Amino acid sequence: MDRMIQWPDRYASQALAAILLLGLLVRMVALLNLSNSVYHNFLLWDERLYHTWVTAIANGTFRSSAAYEMAPFPAYLNAFVYWLFSPDIFYIRVMNIVFGVLTCFLIYLIGKELVNCLTGLAACLIACLYKSPSSSTASFLLRHLWLWSSLPSPSGFSSAS
Numbered sequence: 001m002d003r004m005i006q007w008p009d010r011y012a013s014q015a016l017a018a019i020l021l022l023g024l025l026v027r028m029v030a031l032l033n034l035s036n037s038v039y040h041n042f043l044l045w046d047e048r049l050y051h052t053w054v055t056a057i058a059n060g061t062f063r064s065s066a067a068y069e070m071a072p073f074p075a076y077l078n079a080f081v082y083w084l085f086s087p088d089i090f091y092i093r094v095m096n097i098v099f100g101v102l103t104c105f106l107i108y109l110i111g112k113e114l115v116n117c118l119t120g121l122a123a124c125l126i127a128c129l130y131k132s133p134s135s136s137t138a139s140f141l142l143r144h145l146w147l148w149s150s151l152p153s154p155s156g157f158s159s160a161s
Contacts, residue, residue, distance in 0.1 A: 023128030
């Protein structure tokens with residue numbers, strides 16, 4: 001029985017790597033399935049507006065005249081990707097896949113910190129296989145970035161006065 005209890009701690013890094021690889025594969029399959037659909041090159045209304053905005057930022061032609069209608073950080077991050085590679089939606093979808101897998105890793109860390117290593121691995125596995133996050137990472141908008149942009153600073157939570 002002791003060997004069973006020690007298993008998660010002993011093989012946690014290997015199990016975590018396997019789970020994250022599985023999550024990456026699930027998301028890559030979702031991206032491949034999207035490439036076989038009519039939505040591969042067709043952007044929906046909000047995605048098209050966002051793409052136009054991001055392209056203008058990447059080209060240096062965007063000038064803000066009012067408050068942002070959408071969150072600016074994901075737009076500037078996407079514009080950086082467009083500037084680095086090209087204004088092709090595929091690169092944003094790949095970045096979404098990376099953020100989706102990183103979100104699964106963050107869920108593992110939270111589960112490990114709150115309960116134990118086995119809970120973190122189970123939570124990571126559920127997050128990797130859950131349909132909504134794995135399918136939404138193939139879309140244009142950064143649905144996982146909100147989690148990463150709302151993390152506390154490395155020094156911990158700031159205290160409110």
